[in-house]
Amino acid sequence: DCKIWSQPYLKHFVNVLISIIRTSGVWRLRFPVSNPLSVETVSRKMATNGNSCKSSATPILGMVVKTPVGEYSVQACTKGLHSMDRSRDLGFNPDLSINVLESIEDALPKAGVKKGDDDPHKILRQIAQWFHLYFSEPSKLHLTFPKSIAICAPSATEFQLKVWETLRDRVPFGETVSYGELADLVGHPKAARAVGSAMKCNPNPVLVPCHRVVRSNSELGNYNGGVEIKRWLLDHEKSSSENGKFGTNMLPKP
Ligand SMILES: [Zn+2]
Incomplete structure (x- = not known):
């Protein structure tokens, strides 16, 4: 741990x-x-992976995004996403009518993100678009996201980074894996326990979908944000897949 x-x-x-x-x-x-x-x-x-952004001249910017499962405080530097933390103060009252795009119209300028592709902090705009697609138009999710969103984790180990990136890139929307299966995907079949620890430290939940990692007996297992969110996210993905919003033929190939 x-x-x-x-x-x-x-x-x-x-x-x-x-x-x-x-x-x-x-x-x-x-x-x-x-x-x-x-x-x-x-x-x-x-x-440490020797990649400290403290020495970089670019500041870390933050914004708050309102999503159907609560408010997320997102932090990123120009190299990538640092963290997305869900505020627990408001409890868990999922509401799919919450429009992420409306919320970011307000959040991005406050965070200092300019319009246009030349903005070094356009990653915050990408995150907001990703959030919108995840909840409202998941069938479009695989076209660009989330592979294109870089993770900047100066204090993570190489192993943790590899687990997070493998999970992000190879376990698509609507699917689940066990801790052991993820360890296999990472190339360390005996490291299921270490994979579990990497899940606990995941600074970017939902985007790095640790909610898709379940126990091998199909029990949900733990989730940092509370198991009710894990269940809600998995149900959302399953029902989106079933009602045609996200056909399984559209799942990205590893
Ligand atoms: Zn950074």
């Missing part, structure tokens, strides 16, 4: 351990290092 280093009790435990070692003098005798690694540094060293 990638969140383990951020759990407060663990941090506290490690800090206490470090101070015991320091005060006992053992640190100085055995490890003559003047600048011991902080928990944060260790954590970053454990999970």
Whole structure:
């Protein structure tokens, strides 16, 4: 689980351990290092792909998109999508009549996104269009999305990135896979557990469709946003496929 280093009790435990070692003098005798690694540094060293946007000159922009399953706060730099977090404050009251396109007319200018393809932050516009298609016109989803939306995850491991991209690109709308099957697709058939951890850390739910990953006995399994959303998203995809909005012959080939 990638969140383990951020759990407060663990941090506290490690800090206490470090101070015991320091005060006992053992640190100085055995490890003559003047600048011991902080928990944060260790954590970053454990999970880095060497692609930090902190050093880049381009700012990270954010916008809030109203969708049928709630408000998503989306963050992106010019290299790609960082995160999309669903606000849980409003509970879960799905409403397919909510028009994503109307909501972004307001959100994009506020986020500083200009009209036109030359805008370095056009990725936010792409995300908004993707959201609209996902809920309202899923039959058009495969034409451009979501493969064309890059993910920028400076603190992710190579493995996590590979799992997210494989899931995004190879498990299409309306289909599900088990953790083991996804591990197979990633090329690490024995890594079902690690795949499960990568799902837990997925910063871009719905777009990287971790809701399509279920248990091998067909139980839904966990979902960060709550299992009721997982069920709703899968039902939405299934009914869109069944009532012809999204014919299975239109599913993209891997
Ligand atoms: Zn970035």
